[in-house]
Amino acid sequence: MSQSVMIGELSWPEYDHLVRDGKTMVLLPIGALEQHGHHMSMNPDVLLPTAMSERVARNISALVAPAIAYGYKSQQKSGGGNHMPGTTSMDGLTLTSTVKDVLKEFARHGVRNVTMVNGHFENSMFISEGVDLALRELRWEGILDFSVVALSYWDFVTEETIRSIYPDGFPGWAVEHGGVLETSLMLHLYPHLVDMSKVVDHPPASFPPYDFFPVKPSWTPHSGCLSSAKPASASKGKLLFDVCVEGMSRELATAFLPA
Numbered sequence: 001m002s003q004s005v006m007i008g009e010l011s012w013p014e015y016d017h018l019v020r021d022g023k024t025m026v027l028l029p030i031g032a033l034e035q036h037g038h039h040m041s042m043n044p045d046v047l048l049p050t051a052m053s054e055r056v057a058r059n060i061s062a063l064v065a066p067a068i069a070y071g072y073k074s075q076q077k078s079g080g081g082n083h084m085p086g087t088t089s090m091d092g093l094t095l096t097s098t099v100k101d102v103l104k105e106f107a108r109h110g111v112r113n114v115t116m117v118n119g120h121f122e123n124s125m126f127i128s129e130g131v132d133l134a135l136r137e138l139r140w141e142g143i144l145d146f147s148v149v150a151l152s153y154w155d156f157v158t159e160e161t162i163r164s165i166y167p168d169g170f171p172g173w174a175v176e177h178g179g180v181l182e183t184s185l186m187l188h189l190y191p192h193l194v195d196m197s198k199v200v201d202h203p204p205a206s207f208p209p210y211d212f213f214p215v216k217p218s219w220t221p222h223s224g225c226l227s228s229a230k231p232a233s234a235s236k237g238k239l240l241f242d243v244c245v246e247g248m249s250r251e252l253a254t255a256f257l258p259a
Contacts (some may be wrong), residue, residue, distance in 0.1 A: 005057040008066045015109075018063060022112035022145070025062040025256065027053040028102065030073030030127065032120035033088040034079055037178040037223040037225040038200055039191040042086050045071065049119035051189050052153050052245055059249040065106070068098060071120040077207045078121050080224045081215045092126050099130025100137070107138050107146045149255050151169045154181065157240060165236050171204040171227050178225030180232045181240060185197035188237025193250050201230045219233050
């Protein structure tokens, strides 16, 4: 049998053997295709949760599904905005239906525990809606023992880690798009997709206390990032990666146990 934890790399008999009894958890990364500044590729929101999922799966004997690679529309105050070149998004209804359909397919295979590993802030509520609809339709079909954990990897970054990564003060998650966290993780995991010589160094973005539609492009820094990635480093990325993997592995080892 293949030693891979990646479902897409298994043959169907290998996969069927692992999941048909419902005991093997499946981690499903979900991200986006979204601009991340001049210095970085547009796929961190997929690559980062997938890499973390693979390491967690090896720690807890789980499997990793191919990622949902498109996400909900980038919002100006968290991702620069959906008007930016390269950002390629789905309507909320489309994303909700995609999550619902994929979860129902895993249930059909015999999977009973799925963890959604989110890498794109704007996906969160549509993941919740997709999970809710999947559970409802599965109940109609008589499947009552299907459970889902939904998490975002950055929620496992500890306060101690934040102090180490941002010694001069943490600007806040709201302006971390394309900043130190994502860039450091990419430098650690995929350095060939980062060019630090192209980092645009500017203060954290500042927005009014409201959203405006249609977006005002002048609100978004010209780099597309909401804070500077200049202090990013591979060593910071390793620290972030390790603390997220450790926290996720710890929590998921017991998350599906009966209360």
